[in-house]
Amino acid sequence: MIYCVEDDSNIRDLMLYALQAAGYEAAGFEESGPFWEALRESLPDLILLDIMLPEEDGLSILKKLRSAQATAEIPVIMATAKGSEYDKVIGLDLGADDYLVKPFGMLEMVARIKAVLRRTSPVTQSAVLTAGPISLDPAKHTVLVDGNPIPLTLKEFDILRLLLEHPGQVFSRAQLLEKAWGIDYAGETRTVDVHIGTLRTKLGDAGRLITTVRGVGYKLEVPDDK
Amino acid sequence: MIYCVEDDSNIRDLMLYALQAAGYEAAGFEESGPFWEALRESLPDLILLDIMLPEEDGLSILKKLRSAQATAEIPVIMATAKGSEYDKVIGLDLGADDYLVKPFGMLEMVARIKAVLRRTSPVTQSAVLTAGPISLDPAKHTVLVDGNPIPLTLKEFDILRLLLEHPGQVFSRAQLLEKAWGIDYAGETRTVDVHIGTLRTKLGDAGRLITTVRGVGYKLEVPDDK
DNA sequence: TATCTATGTAAAATCCATGTAAAACCTGCC
DNA sequence: GGCAGGTTTTACATGGATTTTACATAGATA
Numbered sequence: 001m002i003y004c005v006e007d008d009s010n011i012r013d014l015m016l017y018a019l020q021a022a023g024y025e026a027a028g029f030e031e032s033g034p035f036w037e038a039l040r041e042s043l044p045d046l047i048l049l050d051i052m053l054p055e056e057d058g059l060s061i062l063k064k065l066r067s068a069q070a071t072a073e074i075p076v077i078m079a080t081a082k083g084s085e086y087d088k089v090i091g092l093d094l095g096a097d098d099y100l101v102k103p104f105g106m107l108e109m110v111a112r113i114k115a116v117l118r119r120t121s122p123v124t125q126s127a128v129l130t131a132g133p134i135s136l137d138p139a140k141h142t143v144l145v146d147g148n149p150i151p152l153t154l155k156e157f158d159i160l161r162l163l164l165e166h167p168g169q170v171f172s173r174a175q176l177l178e179k180a181w182g183i184d185y186a187g188e189t190r191t192v193d194v195h196i197g198t199l200r201t202k203l204g205d206a207g208r209l210i211t212t213v214r215g216v217g218y219k220l221e222v223p224d225d226k
Numbered sequence: 227m228i229y230c231v232e233d234d235s236n237i238r239d240l241m242l243y244a245l246q247a248a249g250y251e252a253a254g255f256e257e258s259g260p261f262w263e264a265l266r267e268s269l270p271d272l273i274l275l276d277i278m279l280p281e282e283d284g285l286s287i288l289k290k291l292r293s294a295q296a297t298a299e300i301p302v303i304m305a306t307a308k309g310s311e312y313d314k315v316i317g318l319d320l321g322a323d324d325y326l327v328k329p330f331g332m333l334e335m336v337a338r339i340k341a342v343l344r345r346t347s348p349v350t351q352s353a354v355l356t357a358g359p360i361s362l363d364p365a366k367h368t369v370l371v372d373g374n375p376i377p378l379t380l381k382e383f384d385i386l387r388l389l390l391e392h393p394g395q396v397f398s399r400a401q402l403l404e405k406a407w408g409i410d411y412a413g414e415t416r417t418v419d420v421h422i423g424t425l426r427t428k429l430g431d432a433g434r435l436i437t438t439v440r441g442v443g444y445k446l447e448v449p450d451d452k
Numbered sequence: 453t454a455t456c457t458a459t460g461t462a463a464a465a466t467c468c469a470t471g472t473a474a475a476a477c478c479t480g481c482c
Numbered sequence: 483g484g485c486a487g488g489t490t491t492t493a494c495a496t497g498g499a500t501t502t503t504a505c506a507t508a509g510a511t512a
Binding site: 153154155189190191194195214215 | 487488489490491492498499
């Protein structure tokens with residue numbers, strides 16, 4: 001789902017049409033009010049944000065988006081009629097993921113959206129993560145091994161997701177704790193080991209992909225059969 | 227390190243100057259030949275690529291970069307004078323990470339570089355260490371010799387990393403102990419020798435790169451085959 | 453050459469990280 | 483309150499990693 005915040009109804013309709021033609025779900029907003037409401041309902045995969053808006057300025061919207069935990073990771077593409085370099089720099093510094101200068105073609109817009117989604121998807125997106133026989137859908141919160149659903153608890157899921165997001169990378173127990181639990185734990189704990197253990201048995205044969213690097217931590221072996 | 231491939235020497239110098247002023251290391255290339263050579267030497271953190279080049283087209287360079295294992299993950303920003311939308315679409319579809327339309331300001335260029343690096347660095351930044359046939363990836367905790375993975379234990383890995391980080395430099399046993407073990411050991415110990423020994427045999431032929439400096443310690447011979 | 457010291461290396465001894473089962477502890481829910 | 487997961491702690495066995503030991507060997511020194 002893509003949210004478009006754009007006050008000019010002609011342009012907005014054109015954008016929505018092009019997006020839908022390209023296979024995306026899209027919703028348009030004329031001003032910030034309804035946009036914020038919609039955000040409370042559900043989060044989009046990407047936001048197209050005009051800089052010049054009647055009520056609230058696009059840059060300040062971007063700032064708010066970035067400062068809130070829930071929306072900080074949503075990719076944002078800014079659009080503006082003003083060609084001024086200054087705006088771009090500000091927008092990029094605030095963390096916009098890309099920039100479109102009006103007038104822009106719909107082809108370019110779709111291409112940029114595609115590119116941004118491709119870049120961000122491994123981190124943010126609900127794009128399904130896979131490694132060998134394992135596939136994990138963050139949005140649905142499901143894990144399949146060889147197509148069979150595997151019920152996992154929250155922590156198990158979080159750990160597996162982290163490993164799948166960075167295949168091959170070694171994570172120390174401390175890192176796993178920090179990433180999956182949020183807070184960094186000081187003392188020593190065996191809880192990670194236990195979760196890894198249950199994960200491995202639950203995943204069955206595929207559990208072997210989770211390997212332990214002695215003295216360091218755990219990692220997901222990337223299967224090189226392709 | 228940022229590589230700039232741009233045939234116009236004025237623009238190239240300007241870019242290099244702006245990059246260095248912004249605190250980046252940067253190297254410029256007028257055409258693709260020397261650029262490919264430099265890539266064999268060492269991989270940059272980002273590549274700025276002009277589309278219009280005398281010999282090899284920027285888009286085809288991008289394609290090659292993406293298809294090679296070693297360079298596939300390096301972020302690329304394309305630059306072009308042609309404002310044609312078509313080029314952009316192609317560039318983005320081939321996996322460019324961003325796009326600059328000439329004439330662009332240096333401020334914007336730096337801002338975009340910053341933005342791209344911010345997006346990609348947490349994932350890419352693996353800083354693989356290499357020396358001759360040996361390559362070591364700290365993040366994955368893997369060592370390859372001529373492309374074949376070599377299983378190493380923690381201490382072996384730590385020692386090898388230290389040596390690779392300072393090629394040619396001699397380390398005393400005490401230094402190795404301190405760096406790889408953390409605490410400085412008082413008495414005398416042969417444990418370093420043993421680890422060096424296993425390292426050498428595990429590395430096979432490449433093990434000869436680890437030489438002993440009699441009465442002092444060990445060092446990694448830097449292969450001068452280039 | 454004879455001698456002395458530093459290094460290589462195999463094998464034994466020790467240590468300690470990890471796997472795992474089970475108990476204890478939470479937390480939301482009826 | 484009590485139940486049903488889920489999560490964390492505890493405890494212990496095990497095997498791999500590390501260290502020590504012992505001896506052979508190569509280099510240095512005179």
